[in-house]
Amino acid sequence: MSKARSRVIAGGAGPAAEAARLTAFPRETTKLGTFARLLEDERVLGSLLLLPTVVLLGLFIAYPFVKGVWLSLTSATVGNSGEFVGFGNYVKIWNDSIFQRAAANTFVYTGVATVGKLALGMWLALLLNRHFRGKRLVRASMLLPFIVPTVLSTFAWKWMFDPTFSVLNWSLYHLGLIQTRIGWLTDPTMALGSVILVNIWRGMPFYAITLLAGLQTVNPELHEAAAIDGATGWQRFWRITWPLLLPVTMVVTLFSVIQTFADFQLVYVLTGGGPANATHLFATYAYQIGINTGLLGEGAAVSLAMFPMLFLIVVIQLWYIRRVEGA
């Protein structure tokens, strides 16, 4: 940048001096000057800096979302753009017993898995926050379920739940705890319980490591002071740890609920939604309708049926986080 230009920026020369400067520069430099002057406007500069993000969000989030909404309002099938049918697809899935089952399953799956992951994740975080030998190794190995690709780990679970060769059943039988096989994936209730169990196993480290990070920001002096005042372990957790961890807990729960609600891989690999739709979730049913049957419009409607619920959850949680932060 020329010295003259630097002076303009730094000194804020008057209009007359600016006019004189512009006439003194060659044509190209004048153009550059105009552009540079535009950048001096914070609104323009801000918009330009935001542009890459807006383009990325638009391309990869807004466009697919809007396209999905549009598809759900049409009779589109694979290779056929279809016609506008309004809320016809939504009405159809509303009366679809498999969709109703998938919706109920999704709520149970998300609710139970989230509570399980939070409780066990918190417990694990509290344990790992203590000092013991090999702490770093344990912390690192704890992340394994989260690091291993879901499809691979789910296949391992599938073998463990195998109706014929289940290592779990074999172990329980040889320990004398069961007399007949447990139908981990054959009984409708057990099957849903089994996929929830795997989800908890996979998601718990995410809770634990995030809550552990939060725990380490809690000032130990607070605990010491409370202990001196005679507070029990539970009282210290409930009165000190929990309130201080709440914002972190809310954020991690927010992410987890969204991921769990939209889960696909786990159920797809483990049960394919069976037996008799006992484990179908929104995402697996949307895939079945959209890809296997080619009904893209209806599949998009099943998929978007998740949106109002997720939106509500996000709004409530964000509102709560802001309230906690503002307090």
Added chain:
Amino acid sequence: MDRMNRRKFIAVSGSAAVAGLGIEGILAARRAPAYAQGTKLHLLRWNDFVPAADEVLAKQMPEASKALGAEVTLERINANDLQARITAAISSGSGPDIIHVLKNWPHLYEKSLVDVSDVAEPLGKAQGGFYPAMTELCKVASAWRAVPHAIVGGQIAYRKSLFEEVGAKEFPKTWQQYREVGKKLKTKGYPIGQTAGHTFGDAPVFWYSFMWAFGGKEVEKDGKTVALNSKETLESVKFAVAFWKEACDEGGLAWDDSNNNRAFLSGTISATINGASIYVESLRNKEKYKTEKGALMHTDILHAPNPAGPAGVYHLHAPFSHAVMGYSKNQKLAKDFLRWLHGKEQFEQWFVAQKGFSVGSTTDWEKHKMWEIDPVMLPYRTAARAFRLYGYAGPPGRAASEVESKYIITDMYAKAIQGMKPEDSLHWAESELKKIYA
């Protein structure tokens, strides 16, 4: 093997096309088609259960490339992933030029597939005619949307020694007999193994055939009037509940397409409906699989068609075809390639490598001398004659596809097996079908 040159390529594909329909110009000119330099043809297929057959295909690709003057590439993926690839390819308008299509997909993707009547019809005529089911699957309205390639037949693989031990010298002829034999086998600790889960192959193959044997059907011939709720279907559901409890491995509710193979080869079940993959695997690793008495497992395996129900014997097999995609810029090249690949000379190499796991889509292949090699595979030879399709008695169209992909027929039985009243599970399935066929 002789080297394939352009002239021979055309001669072979031309003979397959009988009168040379569609390539008569090329034949007359005695020149290979002129394709632009660097032209590529992309073929997408499933990972075959018979690796030796995939090896044959892999060897054929360079030969085709040389003869066509275009680079032909073969990509193989899991069969379960094919539909996701097809959906993405059609939606984006780019992808493989030829895709291996299963089931009734030519109906599902009709508008995105090229009319290949000029390839399919001469091929069919030259090879004794396609089985009616293959014609019904690939010919949508008046146009062929895919060229039938092969059929993976489903037959019941059973343990000869175990059946003999319970007094069955030959495989039961009726479902009632099968149930009685199965009851004895289950008591001995060797139940019949069948899936009632959500798995794309064995579940519909078994339960549709079962329903048809009792006289049940989804819909009337008009393809609109739902006909599921009949005394025949109800009888089949009631029978299935008893059959399952008395004769089957009850873990089958959660089985996928590979569970029955593992269970059979490890000796925990005595029979299951399947392609010939169990037998093929037992031959491939003879020492690995043995019976409880130490005999080689493959020596104790036999195959039989489904037992007969009150309405007869029917099978839902697994059909495979090749479709030229509408977005392909190399449609003519793709058709020339299919004429060559499906022609007798090339198909024979692949067919022989299959050893009966896949049968031809035309009747001539029943006469092939390959069938003389292994009598255990003989029941597959004519398996395609009893081939019935999804959506029977209506056409195998989109609604039939929706019923099948939602596992409604399978789940009608699964729900009853799980304890729902047979009348209620039938009523549930009927109401789902009515929504779909509405």
